[in-house]
Amino acid sequence: MTLEDIKAAVDGGETVHWANEGYQVIKDRLGQYLIVFLGNGSAIGLTDRSGQRLNGREAVFFVSRAAEGPAAGQDGRARLDSATSPRTAPQPDGQG
Structure with missing residues (x-):
């Protein structure tokens, strides 16, 4: 697939992968195209x-x-909050 083909497919709601299905091409909320593991x-x-x-x-x-x-949402974008949001530490449960 060419760069233009990939962008058109992602924009059209298709799920595009690189190498295997463990890697997905997404368009993030900033409009950047990313390859995400x-x-x-x-x-x-x-x-x-x-x-x-x-x-x-x-x-x-x-x-x-x-x-x-x-992993895909209704708009064809991956739901990968961890790829765009900082990770948070586990919260203690109050017992200890």
């Missing part, structure tokens, strides 16, 4: 800083066979 929320930009070169080979990106995976 679903296992822990780690992310890298879809492109280099120039915005022209993919961080990955075109041939390795693909649209998911399932219309919507478990």
